[in-house]
Amino acid sequence: MGVAALMVSGVTLVAPALLPSGPAGVASAQPAECADVQVVFARGTGEPAGIGRVGDAFVDALRPLVPGQSVDVYAVNYPASYDFLRAADGANDASAFVQNTVATCPDTRIVLGGFSQGAAVIDALAIANQPTLGFTNLLPPAAADHVAAVAVFGNPSIRLLGGPLTSLSPQYGYKTIDLCNGADPVCSGGDDRPAHSLYVQAGLTTQAAQFVASRLTSEAPITTLAGQTHG
Structure with a gap:
């Protein structure tokens, strides 16, 4: 299936050396330690642990x-190595974290994000409807209610699956910003290999933040029944 292609192919076109480091349902109350916003981000190939x-x-x-909203960050735990099948580890880890957040902090708005191979990890969460290539911990459909926004950068789905995540996922596409930097070959038919390392310089991280903030400020906390979609 398409998600399998993403996990196998990963980001084979661009050397990571270009990149410097840097139970679902309704709960009666939100624990005091829960953040208003929980970012779950998967880093790109070859980057050190973190986001x-x-x-x-x-x-x-x-x-x-x-402003006025607490923002916590979770770095998806996976190798981000050239063994692209290990992207499934990231999808399983991110799914487990999201499901735990939904269960313990039901009013927390979740933001999913990823860069390059990390974007493929997020694609798996949003697209897969059956286990594939080691990704076994699929998100339940009701988890989508708790995800306010998705931001992916240099996403190989555009090249491998023929479209951005915005058009590939009925549950998550409308709340997604999927950014490709010009002719970045990972996410387009272009051949501008340095473009893959210039998402920050091109202002695309700021653009994504503005999109996500607009969704966070326009959505109320999740208090409705699981399975109901928020527009």
């Missing part, structure tokens, strides 16, 4: 756009 340079810039741009 990577693109993730850092995205979160730094987002925080001042949602």
Whole structure:
């Protein structure tokens, strides 16, 4: 299936050395330690543990756009290596974290994000409807109610699946911004390999933060029945 292609192919066109580091349902109350916003971000190939340079810039741009709201960040735990099948580890880890957040902090608005191979991790969460290539911990449909926005950068789905996540996922597409930097070959038919390392410089992390903030400020906390979509 298409998600399998994403997990196998990952980001084979661009060397990561270009990138410097840097139970679902309704609950009666929100625990005091729950954040207003929970960002879950998967870094790109070859980046050190954390959310990577693109993730850092995205979160730094987002925080001042949602004043008065607490923002926590979770770095998806996966190798982000050339063994692209291990992207399934990231999808399983991110899914487990999201499901735990939904269960323990039902009014927290979740933001999913990823760069390059990390974007493929997020694609798996949003697109897969059956286990594939080691991704077994699929998100239940009701989890989509708790995800306020999705931001992906340099997403291989555009090249491998023929379209951005906005058109590939009925549940998540309308709340997604899927950004490709010019002729970045990972996410387009172009051949501008350096473009893959310039998402921060091109202002795309700021653009994504503005999109996500607009969704966070226009949506109320989740208090409705599981399975109901929020527009």
